[in-house]
Amino acid sequence: MDTHHADLLDRLERFYDAVPRDAARAEDHGGCVLFVREGPGWPFYARPRLDAERSPSLADVAAVRARQRELxxxxxxxxxxxxxxxxxxxxxxxxxxxxxxxxxxLDPAAAVDPASFTDVPVRLLDASAPTLAADVAARRAVAAVGFGAPCTGRGADGPADRDAAMIGLDVAALDEERARIADGSRLSALAETPDEGAVASGMAMRVGDVAEIAGVATLPTARRRGLAAAVTAALARALLAAGTDLVFLAAGSEEIARIYLRVGFRRVGTSCIAHPTPLTP
Structure with missing residues (x-):
């Protein structure tokens, strides 16, 4: 691994360690650190400790999993x-x-205009907009339906399923969302049509000059229209305009990665995400 690549991966590793710390407490379990969210929101993960002298052992993994089950x-x-x-x-x-x-x-020189993928407009959420609560609920509902059908092919689930998945935000969650958007540490995007409403969504988390794009999803009925690429491109360009010089993401599969190649991203490594093996019936 050359020095430039090693430095890049080190910046990503430091981002992964930093991004939960504003909203979570960190617990060390051997070579692992577990981030435990203090308030409402999506639960965080365990990761190798940034300052650990060795990779996590089997005992470390068992200990952190036991703590996660306990909590x-x-x-x-x-x-x-x-x-x-x-x-x-x-x-x-x-x-x-x-x-x-x-x-x-992302290769900043290769960043693409969202309009090159679709004529469906993509907008970023505004912290001061009176529609923020509805917009965030729509973003989450699109993601819930989209990730419920994990592939890139078209499917049956569409706007009616999104509406059924809409869940209102409590005051604390909405305040947290508003504050993150206002200070630039979070960006959220929606692709919408007049007839269908929100059909694709995504978000980005930023710490300093590094940001991760995540949660890009499209309603199955709206797939194969360039919407995921457009949402990703809109977030990427907004991050670059805000002074972010390292924008990255983890694609859910090699097939999905091909979408991001068209937006200007290149592969630099592998992000591993582990969870218990589902029990067979």
């Missing part, structure tokens, strides 16, 4: 394979299923 949290463990290559075999020996997701970084 009622998902047994989620994430890491960058190139930083902790030994952990893949350890996680699998612990009975965990591991998604090996292409880790991709």
């Amino acid at each position: 009622g949290l998902p047994e989620a463990l994430e890491w960058v394979h190139e930083i902790n290559p030994e952990l893949l075999a350890v996680a699998r020996s612990a009975g965990l299923a591991v998604l090996e997701a292409p880790l991709m970084v």
